[in-house]
Amino acid sequence: MGKKTLTNSHCLLELTEKAQAGVLKAFSGLPECQALARGFDWSRDDGALPAALVERIKHLRKEQRDPAEREALRVLRLASPRGAAILATVAEQLNDSDLIALFLSQDGCEIGRSVWMRTHSDESARLFDVAESILNTGDLRGNKRLHDAFDVPCDDAPPFIWSDSVKKELETHLTTAMRLAEPCEVIHVPLADEARDGETKTVHYLVVRFAGEQVTAVQVINRNRRSFCYFPARDATLIYAPHRKMVEVYAHTLSTRAPLANVLSKHGFKMPLSNRPLDRSRYDLSRFARPLKDEKPRIDGAKVEHLYLIEAKALLGHATDAVTLHIDSGAELHEVIDERWGNHPFAQPGALLGVTLVADLVFEGETSVTPLSIVLAEPGRCSLSGEKDQRLRRVGMQLLEALGVRKPLHPGSGVDDPNLIAQVARLLECATSPLDGFALAKLGIDIDRLEDEGILTEGERITETVVQLDDGAPFTVKLERCADLNQVRYRDPLTGMDVVLPAKLARRWKVQLNWLREEIITALGSALKGVRGRHLDDEPVFLGEMDIDGHAVALYFAAKMSSERQYARVDAALRLRPRAVPGIVLTTASIPFPFAGTNVVIPIEDVLSDGGDGSAIDTTRLKVAYRHGQLAAMGGTTVSLKVSADGYSATLYLPGKAPWKVTNKAKIAVLQRLVDAYTAGTPHVNTKKLMEDTGCASPANLFSKNSPWRDYLVKVKGAHAWQLNLPTLDAPVDDDTEVETEEAAMAG
Template sequence: MSRKFRNLGPETHELVETAPIPLLQEILEYRGSDTEPEITIDWPATDDDEEWRSLLLGRLNAIASDNLRPMEDRCRRIRSLAVGKGPTSLEHVAAKRRSHEELENLHAQPDALCRSAWLFLRHSEDFEDAEAFHAARQYRDFGKMYDSFEATVGRTDRVDSGSIDEAALASLLTAKLELPSRVTIRSLDLPATPNHPASVMVIVRHGGPLSSVLNYKGNGIRMPIYFRPPNEATLIWTPAERTMEICGPAPKVRKILGDAFAEVVLKTDLSSKPLSWRRYDLSRFRKSLTLPLPSWDDVDVSAARLIEVELRLGNWSRRLSLRVTIDDDIEAVAQRYLGGDRILKHAEGFSRLAVAVHYTRPGSKKGRSLEISFGDTRSNLQSKPDPEQRDLGYRLLQFWGILDRLQVLDDREISQFLPVLLALHDFPEDEIAGGMIRQHGLDAKRLMQAGVLELRKKQNIVLIDEDDDFGDVNIGPMAEPGHAAAVGLHGEDLGSVSLEDIRQYVIRREWLEEILVTALKPLIGRVGVEQLDGDLIYVGRWRTSDAEIPIYFARRLDQANTLQHLDVILRSRQDGGIGIVLTAGPTPFTHLGPNVVMPLGDLLSDGKIDDAAQAAMLERFKIGRWLALGGSEVTLARFGPMSAMLYIPGLTPLAVSGVKQILVIERLVAAHRSGVAEIRTGTLIEGTGARSPRDAWPSHARASVAGVYFENHRQNFWRLKTGHLPGST
């Protein structure tokens, strides 16, 4: 039977079993920094290879798993560049960076794992570049971390890694991102592959906002460690397609990096030719396959016809393609052979369309032709060598309302819509129907142009509540322009519903959150957030005339699980001082952890955090500050049947949510006020369904509640933990 190693991670285990022993010893003894736990390894004294590895596995497994984490991370990184496409990524970077003699040493290593370990141990910066290159090959799988832009080149010479003014690019990015320290730039030429043309990769690394964490030392003393977390964004420029693909966690950084690269490296005049965010709105083709002709003075477009359409029927695994010549009317052909508009009504979407264009320029008797093909996110225009044809193609796509540019919300729009954007951010799901967006007074198309929303699909089943009719209905094909047929579950005709209302959109949280956090800039200055949870971020410290106040931004406090989870996180950060939790939506809670809770929407003055809003915020903080310390007496403040707040002087307020928790705390408070203090277990949990008072809380919160706010003082008896209060026994 194979041995189980509970403390040893799988990557370290695999490396110990496969790596050459001298190299393995070097990897395991490596320390990345002084803060890494120092591990003394007792190396086995035997010449038998198999016995040596078996003994080492046992000795490593005897070390605490926490101390083995840095070793596990190191082994994982080394192994990631030794499998799949990792070795080619590593060797390409090494070939660009290292000397001939060093490359000979690299290639002398017996296998891919040894080559990866050799570069990691000898040249760590090159190893990091290889990791970035390897990740860049999987760009499009990054989803929320990925954006793509089209750009016009303003220079005539070839753009490669050697022609990039890294110092100028670093200076511009440092200024535009308002960074406290200079960014570092690493550039690399990427070779052509069967799937991608030759490209240039630029890696941008910079320090994030100053952060800190309390480090618990061996002597029992906690000391803060201040650090700047490393941030990284990677840009790939493909000259043949004139596209920039940018990967990074912050959408604002991706946009600024694209602009800076275009300005410094490509010499693009962004005032006249801004970057085009690649998104094509194909909704017009659901109504008609006919395109109108523009009436322009500088070019005569004599014909523009759709010659190819590829539809997805029902779902994206079914594909139907139709291609005709420019002399054919594709709508008439579709009507005759495919059922025409009936096909368009039932189509899930379009994956490819092509338009043939005939045009002439003033003063030229010779006519010219152009074919434009495009899908949701890609077109063939960027690969056209003739700039005249590229410009004409983009003008036509914009004229037809197909090409959307990234148009971030300006300050006026943010101020106007900020309360509604807060409500959108507080929405519990990432998907939202067009009808709900309309009810909030927002324009879905404008939010798509700003990057906040993304069109996902049409709902096939919706819930209606009209004229005493309530229930699910099926959505059929388009009944009339802008409306789809509604059919009851038993086939009855229920009229029609608006297509705009039943379209399903995805909220791009990273864009929306960045807009909202930027609105907090008057409080913090250069906003640099720390993500504590998917629903909670630490924004920074607000410097007032009296103190520095920690500021947090939270959402979804109306969800019981979210409330309990955030309560635990914020109570664990009480050493940072009494702060303010700004919430995206309204909430009855006035405190969360040692913090005063304020709905951000209630503070805004004309959609902004101006001096009046800051004064109101400070006044609320001063009023609520005392209660954030527990107040002056034991109190259970009720905010409705399902939520309450427990105040015990000297303790951080405790958020109480749900019937079980409220019954337990209510009975403990009543016992405390009666002077008896203690209450039997059976009486305390009666009607809750819990086996113990602590079981009324979710598992992740029990340790921070039981024994802190109430205690099992003696067998079968519980009481509030008030022994620290004057007069308590």
């Protein structure tokens, strides 16, 4: 037999070596560690326990060991110095002096307290999760997919005072901002943070806990597969640091970060700022790919004597390796590096990750030079937000704006603008990133507007383009910079004259495709119900539901629905999601295929509002377009019964329903009579004729209690007859019709 070895179990081994016996026993009581504790003898000597436990771990299968390894990692992270400090602060929310004392008196120091918080009770486990969310913010800071930073535009940031009324107000408005079906929970944790001057400041962490999108899974019990649904736990974290005048938001969904920050601003800060939205800025580091020695920007109240970089960090061709350059002499960074390194990454705008800029300033009325150091890093990180000297902070912001580095963004400001949504639809129809400025211009895209929304991000410069000559032949011309940085020019090959173009056309632009889809979701406004944070990569994207004529109609989004390949893929995917009533597929295509599965395909441009009604998409037009097409959409699947060759099994296909497979010749005969009647145009079948030669008086006697037959067969009101259950939205309802009981219907 081969020797047992351990792989990917470093945390379990470390915990086993460092923790005391009692702590290990408590840890093994977790559901994730059942395999670790099952059959293990805990009565042995404490000194021999770790070695025996390691031997036990070696004999566990990987699928048994991995859950315990993950829990060990969580425990050790919160036993680290920063994690332990966070956990101790969070423990104060136990609101029980005896429990807090018990927590602090645990054996095993930090590891013992971490394990106790994880295992003691459901409430302590909840606080363990909160502490873990706060700890994770340090690792996720700067991650563009999860993190955004917002400036608080004021001289003195308002304080944050936590109370029950603030908690209730935040929970109400955060639930609305994230469009949750169930209320969220907000947990406030104030933590001490040491500022640059050594003074301790308070940073407010708000952990927002909520249920995620419903997930369906399959489990195996006694070799039988059983489906079940659950709502996974999700959270978002807001951080407010008054001394840094900054709000940070950690959330999976891009378009909700600004609304979450605005909610905190309006309902969390109890000062006049509470009625003002927060500003979001983007710091474009591409300017530092060029020398600064000749740059002397004009700013109010001060003169710039000298600008130079003392540090820069750039990627080495890909997203894992980077190089940092530090220069103390004050010399021009590019001159120093150009002499020693050709084609270096510091001259590539897209490669720069961060810089430290130093400006030697002379303020009005002064003769001495005041140095100002500014640290910039993506995304949205700037040391000026923590600058206590308001004069330096103001001048620094002006300097960055004059250099074109600081660019305020306003994400979500155009969600009610039909023109913006039309551009978003056209851009999604292209669905590529990056796109050059010339292509965007042909699409009619307002580059400045979408850059302000954060949808477009400026990339590298284009050095040449193709123009059409009079005879139609293409000709490549070189683009050159003009004296005006906002313009470029090329020499016309026929006339020899210079042709001037906007500089933004001679750029490649990175397109935030996920954000584009979220703009469409937000544009639907309050008409949607239960929209959650989700991955938006795969189409069709489920947007939510809309109430139309009392029915919950599903809405989907899919681009390029005029393409046969895309249509076939979306159509196949939607047929795997049958619903009782036809749905809606919103698409960016102008002339799409009319139906997909049993869903009406509607171009977004056909349902844009005229403006002024609070939503970019006119829901009235959307409902009218749906009603016109919903009956025809039911033809997306035909009514049929496919019988096997031996005649002992058959599958019934109905529009909007999952295929139903039955076995038994009597059942097949009943379904065949109903399908034949529907095909003949007389869908009603008399009960006696329907059940002939089956030995049963009604379908209730023929089909078992667990059978879904009631979803496929329905009794005709006012008659002793049955028909197939085909959903329609326009069936008239008689107000005086007596409601028939289920027992009477089953009796036939």
